[in-house]
Amino acid sequence: MNKVITIxxxxxxxxxxxxxxxxxxxxxxxxxxxxxxxxxxxxLFVFALISGYYLSKKYISTKKGSL
Structure with a gap:
């Protein structure tokens, strides 16, 4: 009976x-x-070139003015 139930x-x-x-x-x-x-x-690259040119020109002009 247990085998039948298990099956x-x-x-x-x-x-x-x-x-x-x-x-x-x-x-x-x-x-x-x-x-x-x-x-x-x-x-962005063009803007960086323009701003770099502008800032370097500004730095050079203030450096020459202080001499």
């Missing part, structure tokens, strides 16, 4: 495993931000 329990537990819903796939990661890394890099 029935095993068979019903296996049926529950096969009847389970399949696992859902993992969620997709968030998309990357839409901003480019190099946006406006040329404008």
């Amino acid at each position: 029935l329990v095993v068979l019903f537990s296996i049926q529950g495993v096969f009847a389970a819903d399949p696992a859902l796939p993992p969620p997709t990661p968030a998309p990357p931000p839409g901003l480019p890394i190099d946006g406006g890099l040329v404008v």
Whole structure:
């Protein structure tokens, strides 16, 4: 009698495993931000050249004036 009950329990537990819903796939990661890394890099470089030229001219003119 114990063997029959054991076999029935095993068979019903296996049926529950096969009847389970399949696992859902993992969620997709968030998309990357839409901003480019190099946006406006040329404008920044030109601004740096202009401001460097202006500041160096200002420094040289004040240095010559103090002599």
